[in-house]
Amino acid sequence: MSFRLLLDEIRKGLDALVANPDVEFSVVPAARPEFGDASSNVAFLLAGVLKKSPREIATTISARYNAEKRSGGLVSYSKPHPSGYVNFFADWDSLSGVILDGARLETAGSVNMGDGTIITVEHTSVNPNKALHIGHIRNIVIGDTISRILRKAGYRVNVLNYVDDSGLQVADIIVGFWHLGFGMEPPPGKKFAQYCGDDVYVNTVKRYESDGSLEGIRKETLQEIEDAGSETARFADVITRRVLADQLETCWNLSVYYDCLNFESQIIHSGLWGAVFEKLKDAEVIELRTGGRNKGCWVIPGGDDIGAAGRGRRKNNDGSGGDNVDCSGNDNSDNNNSNSNNSDDGSGNDDASGNDDDNDDNNNDKVLVRSNGTATYIAKDIPYAAWKLGLLDDPFSYVAYSDREQPGTGVLWQTTLKHDGAKTISFAGTRVITVVDYRQSGLQKIVAGLMRRFRFGLHDGDDSGDDNGDGDDSGDGDGGGDGDGGGSNDYSGSNDYSGSNDYSGSNDGGNDGGNDGGNDGGVNSGVEGGGNNNNDTDSNNNNDDAYIHLGYESVTLSPETAAALGMDTEGRQAHMSGRRGIYVDADSVYEILRKKTTSETQKRHPDMKKQKVESISHALSVGAIRYEMIRQDLDKIITFDLTRSLSLEGDTASYIQYAGARASRILEKAKRQLPSHIDYRLLTEPSERNLIRLIGSFDTYVHDAVTNLSPKVAARYCHDLAVGFNIFYEKNRVLGLEDHNLEDARLYLVSMFRLTIERALGLIGIEAPATM
């Protein structure tokens, strides 16, 4: 039970009063305490219709609401505000009990939006030739947090990590090992992955510049990797597995876990590409150019939108993959003019798709298969995407990657092409979320467009890239079988909400609740940053995108931190670059934090056992990193600064954890069981009620986080809840009160806070230690 019940009750009451389905009023938590507990803008909306002032209408509505209110509800009374708002004051004697009784339940904060729908989330996907840096960590933490949130919302989630064990970057370190004399063992104290990235990779790349002969070796090496039987391929397997193991160790340390590892080499050898290629041809999604600059290539014909595609293959979340600019704004001039010559060909943009067959200027084509018959790297993403959606026969079997049991996900599987004794499992999802940074939006858009055609057939030649173009989605229903179409209330299945109220904030509360086309069926696809100026009509159709690119901005280094790495950026932020060695290693960030939190903890607990200190400082360090990575919006660049970003005060995880520790301390000192009957009516202080309201808002935040695929929302909830507790703590004593009933009630409140903050932090993968 939650605060939501109050809003639902008010909405229902207003619906009956207003009896006008066209007025889409809102009922929201009050902006300030003096406005009561909930507010509605209904009077503003009626003002136009009734030709009266909002204030007048609000007065009438309030009066009638109060007159017709049935007893036994959660609303005490309604009061009009001169501004025109209709405000509502809750009957806290009832509401406190409803919320706090509900908070104890296992299901508190859960919302059944997924109803068992399977969502496959891919994140991490870092080239296995280097250690993880702080930029990768943003991807990883976003992916992991989203997975946790989706589980909380009733989805079944498969988490994947795509390992590009056959790419150019792997070839680069092989060149280093075999031709530049790098030894196989890292110096003492360094992980193999760090050694590969910091030393072998960076220096090999550097040597390319001075030694032209290496370029040929590099190309050869790359080709040999793809030849499964070669010595090079075997060696690649050995080193990438070793690097991967180090990377996974970093992830596990941050409480990030996976269900399955996919290896690119296996995808190549599995025949998946061949199957997809045939399908693409059959569906006439791709064309063979017979003339023009792409003569002899199989291409995805470029319309306007598709033309915006990212280049080539996805870069595996490395950022460092290609010729990225390292220092923003510096040396990219040569990048730009390179394409100035092929820009304006005048071929009308939009519907270019069909009509430029044999023409000379297919500038927006994306080449999938080169004229020499080899596939480009974008081609490798397509079969993987299709596999994730379960659109192809699964060529893989699965074996356990390690014996280690992962919390939350259990066994970590990996694909194998050997079918003896291996298991058959499916990791396909009805929906797929791919976490990759914004720079690859273009490519991801293409992939999403192709997936749509795979699922819905080949008849929509015109809507290739854009979101809502396919007016033809009528027939498909939700071909993928995701249960969002029914227009049923996504809350209905849950044990929290009995009413027929649709959560979406839409206004169908009274009438039928079934006519809004299921648009709030949880995860929606519009997240991709791209301006999804969604539906103009209410039969929205943006939800049928089963393939969702969850993009985010990158992590850059502050000028100071860049300088600490020996780079002069002239006062500007610097992009990280794996190949140039400009990055902040994830493990070392953790190490810095661990030292800091260890000493802080010891300062407070001089006698604490070392092991305990370690576990606390671990929880604090992980919290600091994870929180920093998700606390702001996905489309904001994170400027990482070695001193600023590692703070433990203010809007940080440790602030939140501290609130939890304070609560634990009180409960510990109370040293007793609470009686079975608690008199919630004694909790009358504003700070008490505010805390109760926050505890009861858990599910609202979860719902919000899922619909927007926004980890930030969960982080903010934790923060708001902690603030609420700290204020309560400051203003109210809990222990040693003369009034034992009040003490019991406050203790119970503290204990429900403790439980809720623990669960909320769990949503973002952070522990809540009892002492710190």
Next chain:
RNA sequence: GGACUCGUAGCACAGUCCGGAUAGUGCGGGCGGCUUCGGACCGCCAGGUCGAGGGAUCGAAGCCCUCCGAGUCCUCCA
């Protein structure tokens, strides 16, 4: 040349999807608070033409248009 994203206090960000009540929070600056459950905390003060201009609206930080600034993407490279 085309496309996407961002622009809110000295700094870093909420709020923008879905328009309404004195635009919030943290850091930094100034002042104050532990004989009382943990000061990784709390309170107070200073600090804002919500990038600029226009439009629709009774009403705009939010919606529409134009511009400015910043970042990113647009290879038969991977």
